[in-house]
Amino acid sequence: MQISFSKKNKTFRLDTENVSYVMMIGPAGELRHLYYGAALGKDDDLSGFAHRFDRAFSPYPEGLTPDDSLNIACLEYTAFGSGDFHNAAFALRKENGTAVTSAVYKSHVVTKGKAPLPGLPASFAPEKEVQTLEITLADSFSGAEIVLRYSIFADSDVIARSVKIVNPTGQTIRIEKLMSAELDFDSASFDMLYLQGKWARERHAFRTPLQPGMQGFRSARGSTGHQYNPGVVFAAKNASELHGDVYGMLLLYSGSYAVEVEVDEYESTRAMLGINRENFTWNLNPGEEFNSPEALLIFSANGFGGLSAQSHAFLMNHVIRSPWKHVKRPILVNNWEATYFDFNDDKIYDIAKAASKLGIEMLVLDDGWFGKRNDDRSSLGDWFVNTEKLGDFSKLVKKINRLGMKFGLWFEPEMISEVSELCKAHPDWVLSVPDAPRSIGRTQMVLDMSRKEVVDYLFETISGILHSANIEYIKWDMNRNLTEIHSAALPPEQQGEVAHRYVLGVYDLHERLLKEFPNLLIEGCSGGGGR
Known part of the structure; x- marks a missing residue:
């Protein structure tokens, strides 16, 4: 050269x-x-x-x-x-x-x-x-x-x-x-x-x-x-x-x-x-x-x-920096199509136990483990374990690990439900135009990732979950695209910056999580290959 x-x-x-x-x-x-x-x-x-x-x-x-x-x-x-x-x-x-x-x-x-x-x-x-x-x-x-x-x-x-x-x-x-x-x-x-x-x-x-x-x-x-x-x-x-x-x-x-x-x-x-x-x-x-x-x-x-x-x-x-780049990915089973939102800790463990006998190497717990999430109309943004469903979450993960399986968890960090504790506390964190109608996709709205406090909140809550148990994999989903791209945190002359600042916020969250958990494997999902 x-x-x-x-x-x-x-x-x-x-x-x-x-x-x-x-x-x-x-x-x-x-x-x-x-x-x-x-x-x-x-x-x-x-x-x-x-x-x-x-x-x-x-x-x-x-x-x-x-x-x-x-x-x-x-x-x-x-x-x-x-x-x-x-x-x-x-x-x-x-x-x-x-x-x-x-x-x-x-x-x-x-x-x-x-x-x-x-x-x-x-x-x-x-x-x-x-x-x-x-x-x-x-x-x-x-x-x-x-x-x-x-x-x-x-x-x-x-x-x-x-x-x-x-x-x-x-x-x-x-x-x-x-x-x-x-x-x-x-x-x-x-x-x-x-x-x-x-x-x-x-x-x-x-x-x-x-x-x-x-x-x-x-x-x-x-x-x-x-x-x-x-x-x-x-x-x-x-x-x-x-x-x-x-x-x-x-x-x-x-x-x-x-x-x-x-x-x-x-x-x-x-x-x-x-x-x-x-x-x-x-x-x-x-x-x-x-x-x-x-x-x-x-x-x-x-x-x-x-x-x-x-x-x-x-x-x-x-380009790829992950320690996983030359490592074969674990064969996984995901509970979503088997249970949708209708599961508890016993049902998840039974799936893992059956899968382990087939040589499957990881169980991924999908949507519905957090907040009061029993359908797709609530709780996005409330990243705390639903103990009514799962009981002692760390105990469940340990049981699955003892089967010789890794454990992974689903998140949709960029989204927020109108019916959620997060939206009640911070309605201004939603991407939306003041005094104008909002678009809904999959019954959810989009968080304003251009704001540092939003990224800080997500890092604190997600890293808290990851520290609570031996979670080695994240399925990072994104099930709708951005509309009404307007931030309550920026003046009128800077509204054209919001979409790019949003992407920078997503990158920042990735970077912080991988710095905190350098061996974490993140799957970038968006209804499949939408990102």
């Missing part, structure tokens, strides 16, 4: 064993995308790839020529409103109301290692096995700095990307769009492959030729959802499982996202993915910074099989 910069040609090169990625500083200081694909020779000069010819109705920077128009260039990260009429990767609004932006090269630095993304999942590796390039672009309109981050790994051809917006000015800057990665092609001769589905029928592959205009998909649910996966593949027309050029883009994010693809009238393609800009804004105060979720770029010259193999290896080795 190597990251290099040519002062002569003003080009950046990222080289892994099988892949090269090349950018160049353009005549107006813009960062141009030159090449991404199979590994290049050491002496290959791609600066000529940046040349374009004048196209009608394409303005150009003052003092330059029509051939220098941003509208005809393959760019690395596109500003809004300053000469490129294609889809922009970011939009920032100043206090004076303008949303016009620019992205002009300011500086760069190459470092060993890779810093974590605060509050967000991200890839990792030992310092000697990863290099990171940070390119700082300046927005002359708002004064903001846009930091593009690229990391390459010694044992992989995957490129990890993210973006940081820094506000060094004395005024508040409003982020209205921030994509994690942009990828431009000077061709549209690709098929787009994506995974579509629905509840109980997730991840069915669709392959369709790129068409002129905008195409893509997104989630506005506050989670990734069953409907689409937050990734996209661009494949050469002849690509198959075993051969052909294939490009993948994958977003490491659990909230509302968007995949946007545009093919222009000259058959150039621009693809990007990141946080869904619908109902997203972020007020960046002086001295603050904001980090996008991380995106992964994957290229394979060996078809879809090569792409899959790279993706699987990278996620296993550089």
Whole structure:
């Protein structure tokens, strides 16, 4: 792996064993995308790839020529409103109301290692096995700095990307769009492959030729959802499982996202993915910074099989941190379909006893063990044991452990029932718009995970249960999506931050629980694969 910069040609090169990625500083200081694909020779000069010819109705920077128009260039990260009429990767609004932006090269630095993304999942590796390039672009309109981050790994051809917006000015800057990665092609001769589905029928592959205009998909649910996966593949027309050029883009994010693809009238393609800009804004105060979720770029010259193999290896080795990642999961029995809400400690123990004789290794106690939960209309948020059903909970767990079985427990931490002790005490903890109707899903509402006190409450109650008995597994469910996304804790000008802050709250709760219980296995359930 190597990251290099040519002062002569003003080009950046990222080289892994099988892949090269090349950018160049353009005549107006813009960062141009030159090449991404199979590994290049050491002496290959791609600066000529940046040349374009004048196209009608394409303005150009003052003092330059029509051939220098941003509208005809393959760019690395596109500003809004300053000469490129294609889809922009970011939009920032100043206090004076303008949303016009620019992205002009300011500086760069190459470092060993890779810093974590605060509050967000991200890839990792030992310092000697990863290099990171940070390119700082300046927005002359708002004064903001846009930091593009690229990391390459010694044992992989995957490129990890993210973006940081820094506000060094004395005024508040409003982020209205921030994509994690942009990828431009000077061709549209690709098929787009994506995974579509629905509840109980997730991840069915669709392959369709790129068409002129905008195409893509997104989630506005506050989670990734069953409907689409937050990734996209661009494949050469002849690509198959075993051969052909294939490009993948994958977003490491659990909230509302968007995949946007545009093919222009000259058959150039621009693809990007990141946080869904619908109902997203972020007020960046002086001295603050904001980090996008991380995106992964994957290229394979060996078809879809090569792409899959790279993706699987990278996620296993550089994204998943759990001590369980190389361990076979225990075979489990879950009581839900057998009992629904109608159970007691004796019935649960009988299920475990019968299962243990079949070699089953863990019993998971599902919905209905807490509060006054005898149906699906109450008690979500009341995370204390229903002793009328289960008696001495720790005694039950010990009995099941003596059968040689592990014990797991169901939670739905992000939800709240209107009929609950928690809702009586904190009705303002519900995501809802003041003096307006609320939506109900599965007879439940959504907790405002953007609030620190909500996350604190959940950590205290859930960790209290986990400390009370030998619980080695959590089934973390999410049976409805977010609506009426409004927080009683934030002022009007920050309501566009709630959905992203919600996701950060979920990540924070995960992180705190796993720090407290490092060997805990968490299954992320959402009616199946809805997250």
